[in-house]
Amino acid sequence: MREFAGEKNILIKQELKRIETTIMNTITVNGKEYPQSESRSLMAVFNELEITPKQMAVELNGEIIPRDALENTPINAGDTIEIIQFVGGG
Amino acid sequence: MKSLTIAGRTFNSRLFIGTGKFGSHDIMRQAIESSGSELVTVALRRVDLDKEPENDPLISKLDQDKIVIVPNTSGARTAEEAVRIARLARAAGGFDWIKLELTPNLHHLLPDPIETLKATEILVKEGFIVMPYMNADPVLAKRLEEAGAAVVMPLAAPIGTNLGLRNKDMIQIIIDNSQVPVVVDAGLGMPSHVAEAIEMGADFVLINTAIAAAANPVKMANAFAKAIAAAEEAMEAGPRAPQSAASASSPLTGFLWSK
Numbered sequence: 001m002r003e004f005a006g007e008k009n010i011l012i013k014q015e016l017k018r019i020e021t022t023i024m025n026t027i028t029v030n031g032k033e034y035p036q037s038e039s040r041s042l043m044a045v046f047n048e049l050e051i052t053p054k055q056m057a058v059e060l061n062g063e064i065i066p067r068d069a070l071e072n073t074p075i076n077a078g079d080t081i082e083i084i085q086f087v088g089g090g
Numbered sequence: 091m092k093s094l095t096i097a098g099r100t101f102n103s104r105l106f107i108g109t110g111k112f113g114s115h116d117i118m119r120q121a122i123e124s125s126g127s128e129l130v131t132v133a134l135r136r137v138d139l140d141k142e143p144e145n146d147p148l149i150s151k152l153d154q155d156k157i158v159i160v161p162n163t164s165g166a167r168t169a170e171e172a173v174r175i176a177r178l179a180r181a182a183g184g185f186d187w188i189k190l191e192l193t194p195n196l197h198h199l200l201p202d203p204i205e206t207l208k209a210t211e212i213l214v215k216e217g218f219i220v221m222p223y224m225n226a227d228p229v230l231a232k233r234l235e236e237a238g239a240a241v242v243m244p245l246a247a248p249i250g251t252n253l254g255l256r257n258k259d260m261i262q263i264i265i266d267n268s269q270v271p272v273v274v275d276a277g278l279g280m281p282s283h284v285a286e287a288i289e290m291g292a293d294f295v296l297i298n299t300a301i302a303a304a305a306n307p308v309k310m311a312n313a314f315a316k317a318i319a320a321a322e323e324a325m326e327a328g329p330r331a332p333q334s335a336a337s338a339s340s341p342l343t344g345f346l347w348s349k
Contacts, residue, residue, distance in 0.1 A: 030136045049139060055149045056137065057182035064181045082136065084178050086149050088118065089133020089162050090108025090249065090276075090298030 014080075022078030029081045036077040043070040045081065057084040094293065096271055097187075097219040097240045099158060101128050104288060104318050106160075106273065107311065108298025115151045117307050122157065125311035129158045131189050131296070133165075134175055134182070149183060160221060162189040169208035176213050188213060189243070190222040199249045203230050207237060214238035223275055226257035231264045231272075242268060243296065245276035246287070250299040252279025255286055265291040281317030288321035289329075 017028065026033045029045065042065060046053050058065045059082040065073050075081075094101045106129040112118035122130055132148060152159060161179035166172040169192070176188040190213075192206050193199045206222050207230070213220050219240045224230055226244035234242055244261050247253035255261065256277065265272050271293035278284055279300045287295050297314055304310035 030139050032139055051137065055147050055183050057134070057178040059178070064177055066181060083139075084134050084182060085137050085147060086132045086161065086179075086183065087135045088109040088112055088148060088302075089164050090110045090131055090296070 018078050018080065021080075025077045027075055027077065027079045027081065030083055036075065036079075040075055041071050042073040042075055042081070045075060046070065046083075049083075051083065053083075055086060058082070059084070094271075096221075101294070103127050103315070104292075104294045104322070105284075105311075105315055106130065106294055106296040107301060108296060109148065109302075110298050111302035112307060113302075115148060118148075118302070119151045121301055121307045121311035122152070124308055125301075125315040127311070127315075128156060129160060129294075131160045131162050131298070133162050134179055158187060159183070159185055160187040160189050161185050162191045162223075163209070164191045164193070166192050166209075167194040167202070167205070168192070169205045169212065172205070172209040173212050176209075176216075176218055180218075186217065187219045187221065187240075190220060192223075193249075200225060201245070203227065206230075207233055210234055210237045210239050221273065226260035226264060228260060228263040228267060231268060235268065235270050239270060241271045241273050241294070243273045243275040246274050246283065247277025249276045251277045252300055253277050254279055254283040255290075258286075258290070261287070261292070262290055281313045284314055285317040285321040288318055289325060291325075 021028055021033060025036050027036045042058065042060060053067055053070060060073060061080055094104065103126045105125055105127045107122050107127045108131045109118055130152060149159065163172040163175040166175055172190055172192050179185045179188060190206050190209050192202045192209060194202050201223050203225060206224055210220050210222050214237060221241050221243055222234050222239050223243045224234060231242040231244065242264060244257065244264050247256040261274060273294040273296055274287040274292045275296040278295055278297055284295045301307050301311045301314065
């Protein structure tokens with residue numbers, strides 16, 4: 001795979017972030033940190049953010065989570081969640 | 091003319107529309123509906139958590155019984171990133187059509203041919219209907235076709251430039267040799283550009299900026315649709331081939347030169 005400038009640095013930063021957020025007991029959703037106070041599901045995160053996961057894709061630590069698995073997917077401190085939606089594009 | 095079918099789906103319009111840059115979802119929907127376009131592209135982006143959650147997502151504005159929605163991989167620079175986007179699109183909306191857009195250089199936004207071919211090979215194996223955006227390279231078009239691309243999408247000019255058919259000669263070679271439908275994409279700015287592409291034998295054209303960034307996008311979408319209709323009708327009418335010498339349209343015989 002071709003490497004782009006700074007790609008290795010990005011991976012190191014991601015790993016540091018994971019360690020930091022685990023210690024700080026937070027999770028990262030779309031680049032923003034949120035407290036991880038109690039054990040909960042991925043669906044609970046959506047509810048807290050007031051987002052309906054319709055026509056959206058979810059990645060947990062880089063793995064796609066099917067919509068029907070959101071309820072049964074537990075979230076832990078240090079996790080990184082990406083929530084993706086469709087926008088206009090050519 | 092080749093039938094207007096891609097991956098078993100028949101289209102009644104040769105116009106594909108990109109949904110970027112529209113002032114509102116409603117204007118976008120009106121432009122698509124009034125032009126008769128049956129395929130539109132969309133992009134994938136991170137949900138912005140700093141904004142109010144959008145309860146009226148783009149996709150809900152599109153009638154999926156009539157319109158094929160094709161997510162694109164814009165923003166991807168490598169095959170790996172494009173494959174990730176394609177899988178996300180499938181997870182998000184169940185979409186199996188994917189427009190590959192692999193543009194490592196943000197200045198010219200020209201597609202990376204090697205990464206595009208790699209991504210095509212991977213996604214075809216995963217059952218996607220792959221529509222690769224590509225430079226107007228006839229050899230690459232063949233390679234993409236052999237890799238299982240459903241269409242090839244040579245660019246007329248760099249994205250968003252409205253420059254028209256700058257790669258005309260190469261696109262003609264692609265059209266003449268392609269076994270899959272040819273979609274002329276990117277850089278088409280005016281209805282005359284589109285008419286020329288259809289007259290050259292292109293199967294489809296994809297327009298985004300020229301419609302979305304017009305002062306009146308709905309009117310512009312209609313103008314593009316009319317240009318396509320005119321070019322189609324002309325091709326059905328059997329145009330006479332260009333000649334190198336003059337041939338009079340009016341009778342030259344008569345009284346002027348008679349003795």
